[in-house]
Amino acid sequence: MNQQISSLALLRLAPLTLALVLAGCATSPALDLSSVPAAPSAFRAPTASAAVATQAPEAKAQGTWWKVFADPVLDQLVDQAGRNNNTVQVAAARLAQARAIARSTDADRSLQLGLGGGVVRQTDPNARNQPRTVVSAGANLSYEIDLFGKLSGASDAASLDAASREALLRSTRLLVQADVAQTYLSLRALDAERALVRDTLQAYRNTLRLTEVRFREGDIAELDVARVRTEVASTETEALALDRRRAQTEHALAVLVGEQPSSFQLSPAAWASALPLIPAGVPSTVLERRPDIAAAQNSLQAAQARVGVAKAAWFPSFSLTASGGWAAPEIQDLFKMSTRVWGVAALLSLPLLDGGRREAGVQNANAELDIAMANYREQILVAFRDVEDQLSTLKLLDEQSDAQSRSVAASSRATVLSDSRYRNGLVSQLELLDAQRNELRNRRQALQVRAAQYLATVGLIRALGGGWA
Incomplete structure (x- = not known):
């Protein structure tokens, strides 16, 4: 009698047991993270030294990282880009679209009444x-x-897609902020270089006037006048080339902040932005805040959930x-x-024959999971490369700045000596012009190195996910 009762109980539990077994078969596969690159304890390249950088207030502020440059104009431009930049608006619309799809997918799990x-x-x-x-x-x-998790799996995957889009929106904002900062700093560097070249041009013009007077008085040959005129024309060409580059940079900045290039104008001003110091020993764990890595991770988890959804189609x-x-x-x-x-x-x-459609769906879901895993690994490697690139760039720029400073000092001294010797009739004007030309070239290169330090600092902050605290 007890055996009959047990057999009857087993028969009653058989459907439940079968359902649980089938549900277990439909679960998403576990992720094999053994191939994901491990984070190093610290980055290989050191950060810039304090000799070329100044610690700005709010240097650790994440989310408003551009304030470390202590430039009110930059603050205004980044704020304007956040409101008007078209790339950011597209990313925001795609996030809204992903959230709507997630709500639509989740609605399939609810009671339907009509x-x-x-x-x-x-x-x-x-x-x-x-x-x-x-x-x-x-x-x-x-x-x-939803006995086998098909609906819940699809809902989870759609929610993860929305989370990925949200992270991509943050990544887009960070990219636009960095582009605005780099473009603006490039503009200010061009302003400084233009001022230097135009000051030199004015000095050459003054020299030309004196040379022409001396030629008319018969003190010098016409060759000296021709040499100074050549230097004036050459420097005018360089000044106009810088004007062209500034106009193009200003137009690019206008597009970034969402304005018409024809109506946008940023007047030349002194380059007074602070150069922040990113302290040495920044841990590699700060990369966890990078929104592009978070987006890749959410996409990976969504692909994992869709494998379970594809398997549930068999049941x-x-x-x-x-x-x-x-x-x-x-x-x-x-x-x-x-x-x-x-x-x-x-x-x-329960479909019995579908021509292999469900099996193809499982294979497609597994392939999408492999793609998402490869993208996730690639994104991590790219993140480490970005940081190491900027760190090594800052280190080498630090050394280059020291060498360039020595070069500027030496060329400036050479110009002074050549001018004294020329006035005393010991050397020709050709030697003086050559010294002045070398000094101008070295000063322009020093400005370009300084601009590269600013741009690399912005690149490093972006590579670290918008902060380093």
């Missing part, structure tokens, strides 16, 4: 196929039991439906008690 009504003219077999009219009105109720679908309302031959009788109709059903659906 109202309906109609008028049908048809023949009645019970009345010798005489035509009759049936007026109906009612409600339909349906609910799919039955269970739905409960109910309907209720009224049906009558005349509209005035529609809502009488005698015309009420209702129905309740439990539906099971």
Whole structure:
């Protein structure tokens, strides 16, 4: 007797046991993270030394990292770009789209209720196929039991897609902020270089006037005048080339902040931005805040969830439906008690032959998971490369700045000595012009190295995810 009861209990539990076994088969596969690059304890290249950088207030402020440059104009431009930049707006719209898809996907797990009504003219077999009219009105109720996790898996995947889009929006904002900062700093560097070249041009013009006077008085040959005129024309060409570069840079900045290039204008000003010091020994764990890595991780998890959804397509679908309302031959009788109709059903659906569609769906989901894993590994490697690139660039620029400073000092001293010797008639004007030309070249190179330090600092902050605290 007890054996019969046990057998009966096992028979009753068999469907539940089978459902649990099938549900276990439909779960998403575990991620193999052994191939993901491990984070080093610290970066290889040291950061810039304090000899070429100044610690700015709020240097650790994440989210408003551009304030470390202590430049109100830059603050205004970044704020304007955050509101008007078209790339940011596209990323925000894609996030809204992903969230709407997530809500739509999650709605499949909810109770579905609808109202309906109609008028049908048809023949009645019970009345010798005489035509009759049936007026109906009612409600339909349906609910799919998510026994194997197909609906919940699809909802989780859509939510992870939305999270990935949110991270991509943060990444886009960071990229635009960095582009604005680098473009603005390049503009200020061009202003400084233009001022230097134009000051030199004015000095050459003054020299030309004196040289022409001396030539008319017969003190020097025409060759000296021709040499100075050549130097004036050459420097004018360089000044115009810098004007062209500044105009193009200003137009690029206008697009970044969402304005018409023809109406946007940023007047030349002194380059007074602070150069922040990023302290040495920044841990590699700061890369966890990089939004592009977070986006890749969410995409990986979404692909993992979709593998489970694809596997769940092999298993039955269970739905409960109910309907209720009224049906009558005349509209005035529609809502009488005698015309009420209702129905309740439990539906099971299990496709048997689909030409390999479900197997192809599982294979496609696994391939998407492999792609997402490769993208995740690549994004991590790119992140480490970005940081190491900028760190090594700052280190070498530090050394280059020291060497360039010595070069500027030496060329400036050479110009002073050549001018003294020329005035005393010991050397020709050619030697003086050559010394002045070398000094101008070295001073311009020093400005370019300084600009590269600013741009590399912005690049490093972006590579670290917008901060280093």
